[in-house]
Amino acid sequence: MTSSTPANSSAATAPTRTFAALVGVASLAVLLQGLWAGLFMSTPDTDPEKTPWLEVHSWCGKAAIGFALLATVWAFLKLRERTDLTFGALALTVLLILEAYLGGAHRGRGQGRHGRRPCPAGDGAHGPGGVAPAAGPKALTPP
Numbered sequence: 523m524t525s526s527t528p529a530n531s532s533a534a535t536a537p538t539r540t541f542a543a544l545v546g547v548a549s550l551a552v553l554l555q556g557l558w559a560g561l562f563m564s565t566p567d568t569d570p571e572k573t574p575w576l577e578v579h580s581w582c583g584k585a586a587i588g589f590a591l592l593a594t595v596w597a598f599l600k601l602r603e604r605t606d607l608t609f610g611a612l613a614l615t616v617l618l619i620l621e622a623y624l625g626g627a628h629r630g631r632g633q634g635r636h637g638r639r640p641c642p643a644g645d646g647a648h649g650p651g652g653v654a655p656a657a658g659p660k661a662l663t664p665p
Contacts, residue, residue: 538607596611
């Protein structure tokens, strides 16, 4: 069996695979954040500030920001010629930081995060977080 791809093609795609893994883990953290937000916002008789899910939600947000930041740095260092990936990772990182700021600004006001309403800032971060992995490997191949 012969292959039409060169022998060094796996080495050439290693930076894009690493980038895809970093963005994928950040996106998974964003997805899990939505799950945990639903857990601490779904119990009307419990103060959301006293549930452990609020702390889990917070730590997961920090992990999402960390992986998005790692993906941005990786894109700047290893995938500089792919400006679409670089700026996409940068947009994801900025939106996650904005979401964390807005989520932290509502904490401690007596009603929990948003008075048991959905967080519109979370929707902004879910957009780019869902686009990069959903685009799949075709988005990571050079034009």
